[in-house]
Amino acid sequence: DAKTTQPPSMDCAEGRAANLPCNHSTISGNEYVYWYRQIHSQGPQYIIHGLKNNETNEMASLIITEDRKSSTLILPHATLRDTAVYYCIVSRDSNYQLIWGAGTKLIIKP
Amino acid sequence: DAGVIQSPRHEVTEMGQEVTLRCKPISGHDYLFWYRQTMMRGLELLIYFNNNVPIDDSGMPEDRFSAKMPNASFSTLKIQPSEPRDSAVYFCASSFRGPYNEQFFGPGTRLTVL
Numbered sequence: 190d191a192k193t194t195q196p197p198s199m200d201c202a203e204g205r206a207a208n209l210p211c212n213h214s215t216i217s218g219n220e221y222v223y224w225y226r227q228i229h230s231q232g233p234q235y236i237i238h239g240l241k242n243n244e245t246n247e248m249a250s251l252i253i254t255e256d257r258k259s260s261t262l263i264l265p266h267a268t269l270r271d272t273a274v275y276y277c278i279v280s281r282d283s284n285y286q287l288i289w290g291a292g293t294k295l296i297i298k299p
Numbered sequence: 300d301a302g303v304i305q306s307p308r309h310e311v312t313e314m315g316q317e318v319t320l321r322c323k324p325i326s327g328h329d330y331l332f333w334y335r336q337t338m339m340r341g342l343e344l345l346i347y348f349n350n351n352v353p354i355d356d357s358g359m360p361e362d363r364f365s366a367k368m369p370n371a372s373f374s375t376l377k378i379q380p381s382e383p384r385d386s387a388v389y390f391c392a393s394s395f396r397g398p399y400n401e402q403f404f405g406p407g408t409r410l411t412v413l
Contacts, residue, residue, distance in 0.1 A: 223400060232303075232390050232404025233342070280400045283330060286355070287400060289342040 193277045198294040207264040209293050211277030214258040220281055222253060224262045226273040227292070233276065236262065267297045303405035305391050311411045317379040320408045323372055324393030332392040332402060333366055333376050342390075348374065349396075381412045 194212040201207040213222065224236040237244055237251045239260070244251045250263040264271055276292040304323040312318055324331045332347040346356040351368045359366070363382070368374040378385055388409050392402040 221399065230407075232392070232407050233402075234404065235401045238399060238401070282398045283394050283396050283400050285400060286344055286347070287402065289344075291341055 192288070193279060193290055195275075195277050195290065195293045197291065198296070200296050200298055201264075201267050203269060203297050203299050204266055207267040207271065207295060207297070209262040209264075209275050209277075209295060210259065211262070212259045213277070213279045216257050216279050220279045222251065222257075222260045223278045223280060223287070224249070224251065225276045225278065225287075226271075227276070228270075228273040233289075236275075267295075269297050269299065271295065272297045303391055303393055303403055305389075305405035305408050307408060308406060309409050309411075311413065312381055313413050314382055315380045316412075317377065318381045318385075318410060318412075320376040320389050320391075320410070322374045322376070322391030322405060324374070324391070325403055326372065327395060328393035328403070329396040330394045330402075331368060331374050332390075332394075333374070334390040334392065334404075335387045336390060336407075337387045345376070378410075381410075383412045386410055386412050 221238045221240050223238040225233045227233040236248050237246055239251045239253050253260045274292040274294050278287050280287055306321045330349055333345040334342050335345055336342045345358045346366045347354055348368045366376045388407045390404050390407045392404040394402045
C-alpha cells in the first residue's frame with residue numbers, strides 16, 4: 190500500500206474551516222484515500238473516502254487533486270469536539286489492511 | 300446497532316498473569332481486526348479474521364499472544380504470560396466485505412501490566 194505524509198500538528202480557531210493536507214504521491218490507480226480520526230481515549234472513527242472526485246458528507250469534505258498525489262480534508266465549521274488526531278490512509282477495498290501513520294493532531298482553539 | 304463491544308474497558312494485572320480481552324463485532328460484518336496502540340509505536344494491526352478464519356497474524360508480537368474467533372459474534376485476544384511491555388490500548392474493529400475499507404472500532408481495552 191502507498192504511504193502518506195501529513196503534518197504532525199495543526200491549530201484552527203473554533204468556527205473556522207479546518208483544512209488538513211495529505212500527500213500520497215505513490216498512490217495506485219485503484220487505491221482510495223480514506224480519512225479517519227481518533228478523539229482522545231476513543232477508537233478511530235471513519236470520516237470519508239474518495240477515489241478521484243471530490244466528496245462531501247455530513248462530517249467533512251474531501252478534495253483530491255487531479256493527479257491524485259495529494260488531498261485535503263475540510264471540516265467546514267470546526268468545533269472544540271473536532272480536536273483529534275486525523276489519519277489519512279490510502280487503501281483498496283475491504284480485503285486490504287489499513288496502514289496507520291502518525292496522523293495530524295488537530296487542536297481547535299476557542 | 301450497539302457498535303463493536305469490547306470488554307473489559309480497563310485491565311490491571313501483574314506480570315506473568317494471563318489476560319483475556321473480548322470483542323463482539325457488529326452483526327453481519329465479515330472481518331474482525333485486533334489492533335494495539337502505544338505512544339511509541341502508534342496503531343498496529345495484530346491479526347485479522349475473515350468469516351471467523353485468521354487471515355494474517357504477522358503482527359502478533361510473540362507466541363505469548365493468541366487470538367480466536369469461535370463464531371461470528373465473538374473473538375478473544377489472549378496474552379499468556381503478560382509482561383509490562385504489553386501495556387497498551389487494544390482495539391477491536393470490524394467491517395463488512397465490500398469495495399470500501401470502512402472499519403468500525405470499539406472503545407478499546409486499556410491494559411496495564413505491573
